[in-house]
Amino acid sequence: MNCKKIREFIMTDYVDGEAGPELEREIRKHLAGCGGCREFESALQKKVIEPFKNAGKLEAPGIVWDNVREAIAAPEEEPVFIIRRPAFSLALAAVAVILIAIFTMPFFTGPGPVASYIEEQAGFFAYLDNGASGFTNGEDEGLGTVIEEYFL
Known part of the structure; x- marks a missing residue:
């Protein structure tokens, strides 16, 4: 892999520990041979990851979870204009084609x-x-x- 792709994986999956074992091996192999990516990973660890390592996890208040449940369970609003029958939509398309043909005919005939x-x-x-x-x-x-x- 090239450095750009490796740095993208370092910023996303690698530092979070979400990379699979094969991807993690490939990133470590690249880091062993590439000083620029190694410095990038080190700087990322120091500036972005380390300050939040000791931060505790906060639990969201119950009202937040209640609102999430309501939003998930709420029925979707139906669109105002919807064609439910395929026969009606086919008839509408046929009428549109006929009208277009009628109005454009003078341009194509002598x-x-x-x-x-x-x-x-x-x-x-x-x-x-x-x-x-x-x-x-x-x-x-x-x-x-x-x-x-x-x-x-």
């Missing part, structure tokens, strides 16, 4: 007949606005401008 008619009319008016004043008779390109039609 323009309809009304939109293409409006585009055709807009193109025609743009054609007229650009100075087209001639008429076509279907046989040739057109008779020309209004003045030419007057003289012909």
Whole structure:
């Protein structure tokens, strides 16, 4: 193991005596070969563990234990919105999918007949606005401008 992992185990399980025999052997083996981790363990023992070695254990007052028992035995509050029937949740999901499909359909389909008619009319008016004043008779390109039609 690397020093970082060993120091983590020293701070948690090793100093508390909670490390298993195999982990404790591995930590001792590492401490025998690594001076930095050995100093870390020694400083941890002096600064954190030793001051509290002789401290006695305090018993919590009875009211604390009563409150703990009440909190454990108290029934959980049910959530306000919960779907209990799977059929209802499936129907709700189906409705959501259908609504999403309906509202997003215009973005994925081409323009309809009304939109293409409006585009055709807009193109025609743009054609007229650009100075087209001639008429076509279907046989040739057109008779020309209004003045030419007057003289012909």
